[in-house]
Amino acid sequence: MLTFLARRLGAGILLLLVISLLTFVLLSIPHADVGRALLGQSAPQAAVDAKNASLGLDRSVLAQYGDWLSHAVRGDLGRSWFTGEDVWSALGTRLPVTLSLVVGVTLVTAVLSLLLGVWAAVRGGLVDRCVQVLSVVGYALPGFLVTLVVVLVFAVRLGWFPAIGYIPFTQSVSGWLSTITLPVAALSVGAVAGVAQQVRGSVLDVLQRDFVRTLRARGLPPGRVLFRHVVRNASAPALTVLGLQFVGLLGGAVLVEQIFGLPGIGSMTVQYTTRGDVPVIMGLVMVSVAGVVVVNLLVDVLVGVLNPKARVA
Structure with a gap:
C-alpha cells in the first residue's frame, strides 16, 4: 500500500x-x-x-x-503586481467560498447518486426508466440555464433563499447555509445525473456476477448481499467518476459564482486573468491543480481499499 x-x-x-x-x-x-x-x-x-x-x-x-x-517550494507565491496583496492572503479569503460549493456538491452528489443508482438497478422497470430519463435530462441541460431557473424560482419568486451574496461559516452557520444552498443545488443537477448512471450500470454489472448468485443461494439476507457485497464492488467505478466531477466543478464554479455574486476563486480567476496578473494566476493554477491531485489521490486510495487489485495498476 x-x-x-x-x-x-x-x-x-x-x-x-x-x-x-x-x-x-x-x-x-x-x-x-x-x-x-x-x-x-x-x-x-x-x-x-x-x-x-x-x-x-x-x-x-x-x-x-x-x-x-x-x-x-518555500511556500512563497509572491505578491500581486497590481494590488501588492500577498497571493496566499488573497487566496485565503476566496478559497473557503469555492470549497464550500465544491465539497457541498460532492457530498450531495455522492448521496443522491448512490440512492438513485442503486434504486434504479434493484427495482428496474418503471423506476429504472424514470431514473434514466431524469439522468439524461439533468445531464443535457446547460448549467447556466439550470442556475438561472433556480435563481428565478427559489430566490426571486418564492424568496426562500438570497439571490446573491455570501455569509461566512464563522459568522453565521444558518446564513452560510442559506447562501450556498442554491449554488450547490444548481451545480448538483448535472453531477448527480452523470454519477447516478454510473452507479446504476456498476450495480447491474455486479448483480449479474456468479459470486452474488452464490451468496443468495446460501441464504444470506438480500439487504446484506446488496449493501455489503454488491455496493462495495460497484462503488469503485462510481468513485472514479465522482472524482472527475469534482475536477469539473472547479471550472463550473466560475459561472455559478458570477451569477450568485460569490467571492470565490472563480470570480477571482476572471478578475486577475483579464489584468494579466501572473503571480495571482500562478497561485490560482497551483491551488486548483493541488486540489485535483489530492482528490485523485484520495479516490485512488479508496479504490485501492475497495479493490486490492487496483493497487498494482
Whole structure:
C-alpha cells in the first residue's frame, strides 16, 4: 500500500511541476507591457522599463520561472503586481467560498447518486426508466440555464433563499447555509445525473456476477448481499467518476459564482486573468491543480481499499 501511495504521490508532484511550467510559459507568450499597465499610458518609457526590470520581466522566461519555483517550494507565491496583496492572503479569503460549493456538491452528489443508482438497478422497470430519463435530462441541460431557473424560482419568486451574496461559516452557520444552498443545488443537477448512471450500470454489472448468485443461494439476507457485497464492488467505478466531477466543478464554479455574486476563486480567476496578473494566476493554477491531485489521490486510495487489485495498476 505504501508503494502504491508513493507512486501516486510522485505522479501528482510531477503533474504540479509540468502544469506550473506550461502555465508560466503560456502566460509569457502575449508579452503584455505590464509596466505600462501599472504606471499608465502617460508614464515615460524609462520608468516603464525600470518597472518591468523590477518585476524581473527583462529576463528569460526560464529564469523567471526558476525564480518563481524557488520561492513557491518555500511556500512563497509572491505578491500581486497590481494590488501588492500577498497571493496566499488573497487566496485565503476566496478559497473557503469555492470549497464550500465544491465539497457541498460532492457530498450531495455522492448521496443522491448512490440512492438513485442503486434504486434504479434493484427495482428496474418503471423506476429504472424514470431514473434514466431524469439522468439524461439533468445531464443535457446547460448549467447556466439550470442556475438561472433556480435563481428565478427559489430566490426571486418564492424568496426562500438570497439571490446573491455570501455569509461566512464563522459568522453565521444558518446564513452560510442559506447562501450556498442554491449554488450547490444548481451545480448538483448535472453531477448527480452523470454519477447516478454510473452507479446504476456498476450495480447491474455486479448483480449479474456468479459470486452474488452464490451468496443468495446460501441464504444470506438480500439487504446484506446488496449493501455489503454488491455496493462495495460497484462503488469503485462510481468513485472514479465522482472524482472527475469534482475536477469539473472547479471550472463550473466560475459561472455559478458570477451569477450568485460569490467571492470565490472563480470570480477571482476572471478578475486577475483579464489584468494579466501572473503571480495571482500562478497561485490560482497551483491551488486548483493541488486540489485535483489530492482528490485523485484520495479516490485512488479508496479504490485501492475497495479493490486490492487496483493497487498494482
